[in-house]
Amino acid sequence: xxxxxxxxxxxxxxxxxxxxxxxxxxxxxxxxxxxxxxxxxxxxxxxxxxxxxxxxxxxxxxxxxxxxxxxxxxxxxxxxxxxxxxxxxxxxxxxxxxxxxxxxxxxxxxxxxxxxxxxxxxxxxxxxxxxxxxxxxxxxxx
Amino acid sequence: xxxxxxxxxxxxxxxxxxxxxxxxxxxxxxxxxxxxxxxxxxxxxxxxxxxxxxxxxxxxxxxxxxxxxxxxxxxxxxxxxxxxxxxxxxxxxxxxxxxxxxxxxxxxxxxxxxxxxxxxxxxxxxxxxxxxxxxxxxxxxxxxxxxxxxxxxxxxxxxxxxxxxxxxxxxxxxxxxxxxxxxxxxxxxxxxxxxxxxxxxxxxxxxxxxxxxxxxxxxxxxxxxxxxxxxxxxxxxxxxxxxxxxxxxxxxxxxxxxxxxxxxxxxxxxxxxxxxxxxxxxxxxxxxxxxxxxxxxxxxxxxxxxxxxxxxxxxxxxxxxxxxxxxxxxxxxxxxxxxxxxxxxxxxxxxxxxxxxxxxxxxxxxxxxxxxxxxxxxxxxxxxxxxxxxxxxxxxxxxxxxxxxxxxxxxxxxxxxxxxxxxxxxxxxxxxxxxxxxxxxxxxxxxxxxxxxxxxxxxxxxxxxxxxxxxxxxxxxxxxxxxxxxxxxxxxxxxxxxxxxxxxxxxxxxxxxxxxxxxxxxxxxxxxxxxxxxxxxxxxxxxxxxxxxxxxxxxxxxxxxxxxxxxxxxxx
Numbered sequence: 001x002x003x004x005x006x007x008x009x010x011x012x013x014x015x016x017x018x019x020x021x022x023x024x025x026x027x028x029x030x031x032x033x034x035x036x037x038x039x040x041x042x043x044x045x046x047x048x049x050x051x052x053x054x055x056x057x058x059x060x061x062x063x064x065x066x067x068x069x070x071x072x073x074x075x076x077x078x079x080x081x082x083x084x085x086x087x088x089x090x091x092x093x094x095x096x097x098x099x100x101x102x103x104x105x106x107x108x109x110x111x112x113x114x115x116x117x118x119x120x121x122x123x124x125x126x127x128x129x130x131x132x133x134x135x136x137x138x139x140x141x142x
Numbered sequence: 143x144x145x146x147x148x149x150x151x152x153x154x155x156x157x158x159x160x161x162x163x164x165x166x167x168x169x170x171x172x173x174x175x176x177x178x179x180x181x182x183x184x185x186x187x188x189x190x191x192x193x194x195x196x197x198x199x200x201x202x203x204x205x206x207x208x209x210x211x212x213x214x215x216x217x218x219x220x221x222x223x224x225x226x227x228x229x230x231x232x233x234x235x236x237x238x239x240x241x242x243x244x245x246x247x248x249x250x251x252x253x254x255x256x257x258x259x260x261x262x263x264x265x266x267x268x269x270x271x272x273x274x275x276x277x278x279x280x281x282x283x284x285x286x287x288x289x290x291x292x293x294x295x296x297x298x299x300x301x302x303x304x305x306x307x308x309x310x311x312x313x314x315x316x317x318x319x320x321x322x323x324x325x326x327x328x329x330x331x332x333x334x335x336x337x338x339x340x341x342x343x344x345x346x347x348x349x350x351x352x353x354x355x356x357x358x359x360x361x362x363x364x365x366x367x368x369x370x371x372x373x374x375x376x377x378x379x380x381x382x383x384x385x386x387x388x389x390x391x392x393x394x395x396x397x398x399x400x401x402x403x404x405x406x407x408x409x410x411x412x413x414x415x416x417x418x419x420x421x422x423x424x425x426x427x428x429x430x431x432x433x434x435x436x437x438x439x440x441x442x443x444x445x446x447x448x449x450x451x452x453x454x455x456x457x458x459x460x461x462x463x464x465x466x467x468x469x470x471x472x473x474x475x476x477x478x479x480x481x482x483x484x485x486x487x488x489x490x491x492x493x494x495x496x497x498x499x500x501x502x503x504x505x506x507x508x509x510x511x512x513x514x515x516x517x518x519x520x521x522x523x524x525x526x527x528x529x530x531x532x533x534x535x536x537x538x539x540x541x542x543x544x545x546x547x548x549x550x551x552x553x554x555x556x557x558x559x560x561x562x563x564x565x566x567x568x569x570x571x572x573x574x575x576x577x578x579x580x581x582x583x584x585x586x587x588x589x590x591x592x593x594x595x596x597x598x599x600x601x602x603x604x605x606x607x608x609x610x611x612x613x614x615x616x617x618x619x620x621x622x623x624x625x626x627x628x629x630x631x632x633x634x635x636x637x638x639x640x641x642x643x644x645x646x647x648x649x650x651x652x653x654x655x656x657x658x659x660x661x662x663x664x665x666x667x668x669x670x671x672x673x674x675x676x677x678x679x680x681x682x683x684x685x686x687x688x689x690x691x692x693x694x695x696x697x698x699x700x701x702x703x704x705x706x707x708x709x710x711x712x713x714x
Contacts, residue, residue, distance in 0.1 A: 013596070017596070017660075028593070028596035028599070030596075031597060
């Protein structure tokens with residue numbers, strides 16, 4: 001997959017840096033390439049639901065925003081990337097000191113982009129897949 | 143603000159990100175900016191109008207009147223308080239001025255450092271009130287100059303082999319010995335001379351004491367040392383023959399000179415880094431100018447991608463070195479009590495960045511760079527001195543790693559004695575250690591970094607955690623033998639150097655983004671990104687080889703070469 005914006009790395013950095021809610025949660029971009037990103041979240045008490053596991057909403061935000069950023073790496077210059085729909089499977093309770101997410105573009109369409117994202121919970125050297133998201137993104141001129 | 147204790151770099155060995163020490167990235171105080179700028183401008187006018195750097199090199203001496211002009215400009219007591227006769231600059235401001243002087247001529251810069259940041263600085267840190275009153279005003283004004291006489295023929299760094307001796311007489315001391323490498327020795331009126339004040343016993347470490355020795359009977363300056371570069375820095379032998387010294391000539395406590403030498407040199411490395419950075423900046427400027435003027439195949443050579451890559455590397459190196467240098471100077475200004483590690487690793491990084499730049503600049507100039515009509519061969523010769531000036535980079539790397547490992551080593555117990563001394567200020571580190579234990583295996587965050595630099599920040603955090611694990615593993619595997627595992631120490635030092643550089647770039651670029659916004663700070667962001675991506679590869683390689691190196695193979699190859707007496711093959 002080829003980026004369509006010469007400044008695609010900077011644009012993708014900004015997708016994270018400018019999203020106040022995402023920053024507020026502590027989600028950060030770790031690495032990226034054309035059509036993919038890796039992100040992470042260091043788990044804190046404020047991310048938990050009532051039973052002491054990471055809230056599904058946090059996981060959904062992490063996965064969705066990362067999937068959007070993966071699509072964003074291929075966005076045409078001057079276009080924003082928006083989620084159209086997504087589905088998330090919560091596979092097991094998210095327990096760990098950090099969540100790692102990888103999101104990839106499955107098929108880069110001109111208007112609709114099929115993406116997937118995986119979220120792992122990391123404890124020490126152990127990683128467990130805790131959720132998986134499928135999402136459709138679109139590009140729009142702001 | 144109360145003085146924060148301990149060291150950012152030492153905390154990294156615990157996996158602790160003591161970001162309160164480096165944020166906000168320090169800046170020269172607003173009220174001092176004007177005066178600093180003015181002094182920098184005056185230094186530039188002086189060097190541009192009056193200084194013939196090629197002649198300094200060719201004739202191996204400063205031109206007539208040069209020292210007097212430096213004196214007028216107040217370059218000999220830059221960070222000495224005004225009431226003591228100095229210019230009263232902060233360490234950051236002083237570093238900026240030194241870098242300007244050094245950009246014009248490395249010898250001049252080194253003379254200023256050898257006097258102000260080493261000789262005079264030793265007196266300021268360790269002198270008695272009487273000694274200070276007697277010497278500091280005239281030294282700060284540059285009416286008299288000082289030099290540090292530590293190194294001996296037998297060894298540069300191993301102070302244990304010092305043969306120069308001071309024997310007690312009825313009312314003072316009798317000093318005898320030879321110091322073959324005294325920088326600024328030709329210009330100096332006052333020498334800080336390290337002598338053993340204990341008997342010369344085989345295998346016994348001597349007790350060292352520094353003495354304040356004036357030019358006078360028994361003190362012989364010369365012969366001058368012919369050197370590759372830095373030829374105007376007055377590097378000379380100084381001999382002392384039956385020099386009678388009063389009882390109060392000793393600097394600091396008798397027998398505690400090793401500590402004085404270590405602390406003065408660690409502190410001087412801030413100024414040495416500024417000295418190196420000045421030279422680096424000058425080379426970058428020269429090269430950027432050159433590639434735009436030289437044409438080949440119908441376009442400026444600077445348009446070729448291979449050359450653009452070289453220029454970008456020089457800029458990223460320069461940005462990292464400048465960020466480290468001024469961060470470290472800022473730590474001193476903030477009153478952080480232990481910056482020995484930060485200053486040492488900045489000096490290593492600065493000297494190597496300068497050497498790479500000098501080498502690349504010469505390469506970019508092609509064949510003509512090798513000739514003497516361009517200033518590059520002179521700058522390259524000067525730059526080479528930076529790798530050995532106050533100890534070799536290999537020695538410094540071992541010092542960096544052992545100093546840093548000492549904290550975790552004490553926690554693990556049983557290896558303290560393997561660590562080199564003297565390293566102070568572990569009080570807070572124990573707290574860091576506890577904090578780390580409390581937070582178990584969780585990675586520490588650098589919260590103050592700007593979100594636009596999140597990839598670089600995560601790299602820094604992950605690598606800090608990897609350093610902690612590497613430090614623990616090395617200490618566990620080697621125990622007190624760690625001091626002998628020099629290749630491991632070098633790799634650990636390399637990682638810490640990259641981590642400190644990266645944190646300095648991130649902190650500085652974050653401040654730039656906050657002040658000027660994303661587009662205003664574009665250059666800083668890009669240079670930080672570029673530096674981080676190079677550092678990622680280096681850190682990965684260093685941490686990966688910590689365990690799987692072929693060190694044993696290399697050792698045996700070298701040992702066989704010693705037996706063979708050189709290269710053992712010949713095709714005939």
